[in-house]
Amino acid sequence: MPLFMDRHDVEGVTAKAVAEAHEKDLAVQDKHGAKYITYWLDEARGHIFCLCDAPTKEIAEQVHREAHGLLANHIMEVDPVTVEAFLGAIEQTPAIVTMRRGVEHSEPPPVNDGSAGSAFRAILFTDMKDSTALTRQLGDAKAMDLLRVHNGIIREALKTHQGNEVKHTGDGFMVSFASVSRAVECAVAILKAFDVYNRQNPDMPIHLKIGLSAGEPIEENQDFFGASVQLAARLCGSAQADKILVSDGVRELCMGKNLQFMNQGNKRLKGFDQPVRVYEVDWTQD
Numbered sequence: 369m370p371l372f373m374d375r376h377d378v379e380g381v382t383a384k385a386v387a388e389a390h391e392k393d394l395a396v397q398d399k400h401g402a403k404y405i406t407y408w409l410d411e412a413r414g415h416i417f418c419l420c421d422a423p424t425k426e427i428a429e430q431v432h433r434e435a436h437g438l439l440a441n442h443i444m445e446v447d448p449v450t451v452e453a454f455l456g457a458i459e460q461t462p463a464i465v466t467m468r469r470g471v472e473h474s475e476p477p478p479v480n481d482g483s484a485g486s487a488f489r490a491i492l493f494t495d496m497k498d499s500t501a502l503t504r505q506l507g508d509a510k511a512m513d514l515l516r517v518h519n520g521i522i523r524e525a526l527k528t529h530q531g532n533e534v535k536h537t538g539d540g541f542m543v544s545f546a547s548v549s550r551a552v553e554c555a556v557a558i559l560k561a562f563d564v565y566n567r568q569n570p571d572m573p574i575h576l577k578i579g580l581s582a583g584e585p586i587e588e589n590q591d592f593f594g595a596s597v598q599l600a601a602r603l604c605g606s607a608q609a610d611k612i613l614v615s616d617g618v619r620e621l622c623m624g625k626n627l628q629f630m631n632q633g634n635k636r637l638k639g640f641d642q643p644v645r646v647y648e649v650d651w652t653q654d
Contacts, residue, residue, distance in 0.1 A: 369422060369423055370421075370422065371420070371445065372420045372425055372428045372443055372445055372446065373419050373444060373446045374418050374432075374442060374444075375442045376417075376418070376441060377415060378438070381409070381411065381416060386416055389438055390407055392436045393431055395435065396431055400431050401422070401427065402427050402428055402431050403420065404419070405419045405421060406418075408488050417621070418440070444623070446617070488582070488583070489545060489583070489585060490581070491542070491543070491551075491582065491592065491597050492541075492542070492543040492551050492554065492579070492600060493537075493541070493578065493603075494540040494558065494576050494577070494578050495539060495540040495577045495605070496515075496575070496576060497576065497609045499538075517574065519536070521558070521565060522541055522558055525557045526543060526554065528557065529550050529553055529554035529557060530545070530550060531543040531550075532545070534591060534592055544585075544592060548582050548621040549622045552580060552612075552622055552649060555578045555580055555651070556612070556649060558578065560651060562576055563610075575609040576609070577607035578612040579603030579605065579606070579607055579612075580600055580612065581600035581614070582596060582615065582621060583595065599644065600615075602637040602639065611648055612649040614629070614646070614647050615644065615646070616644075616646075618647070627649065628649065629647040630647060630648045630649075630650055631645075632648050633646065634646070
C-alpha cells in the first residue's frame with residue numbers, strides 16, 4: 369500500500385495529547401485497512417508528523433476524522449525506500465517519538481552521558497572539494513590558513529542556525545540539527561558565504577559539497593551512527609562542487625518553508641540496496 373506522511377500545526381500541543389490521539393487512531397485504523405506506524409512531535413513549533421500506510425490519502429484522513437477529528441494541514445505520499453533509508457525498517461519504528469526542544473529554544477544541547485539513544489535529527493555533512501590537491505599546490509602552511517578560513521565561515525553559519533557540530537572531519541564537518549528546515553537554511557547560508565568569499569578571493573577560492581538527510585540516528589559517545597548518517601555522507605560524496613544534495617524526506621519536511629528543490633531523480637548510493645530519490649537545493653534564490 370502507499371505510504372503517507374501528514375503534518376498538523378497545533379499551537380500549544382503537548383506530548384500527552386498527541387499520544388492519546390495516536391492511540392485513538394490505532395483503535396479505529398483496522399476497519400479502514402490503514403496502519404498509523406509512527407509520529408513525531410515538535411512541541412516548540414507545534415508541529416505533528418504522522419506516518420501512515422493506507423490504500424489512499426482519503427482513507428488516511430478518514431481514520432483521523434473518525435478517531436479524533438484532528439485533520440492534517442498537509443498530507444503527501446512518500447517513498448518507502450527513502451523513509452526506510454533514514455528511519456530504518458519501518459515495521460521496527462517506535463510508535464512514539466518526541467523531538468527535543470533544547471535547540472529550538474536556544475538552550476544548550478542535551479548532555480550526552482555516553483549511553484546510546486536516538487531522537488529525530490537532520491544530519492548535514494560538508495566536504496571541501498580537492499583539499500588534498502590544494503595542500504600539494506599551496507603547501508602545508510597556506511593550506512592550513514585556508515582551512516582556518518573554511519572552518520570559521522562554517523562555524524559562524526552553524527552558530528546562526530543553531531547547528532550542533534558533531535565532529536570536524538579534516539576538510540569538512542558533520543553537523544546535527546533539531547530542525548530540518550533550519551539545516552537546509554544553514555546549508556544555503558554556508559554556500560552563500562563561500563560565494564562571497566570566493567568573489568573577494570578569486571586566487572584562493574574554496575568550494576564545498578554538502579549532503580543532508582534526516583531521521584533517527586543512534587547517538588553514542590557524542591557521535592551519531594545509522595542509516596540517516598550514512599545517507600547524508602553518501603549524498604555529500606555524490607554532490608558536485610557548490611551543490612547541496614538532500615533526501616526526498618528532507619524536501620517533504622520543508623514544504624511551505626520557501627526553499628527551492630530540484631528533482632535529480634533516483635540515484636544509486638553505496639551501501640543502499642535500492643536507488644534513493646535525490647533533490648538539489650537551489651541556494652542561489654533569495
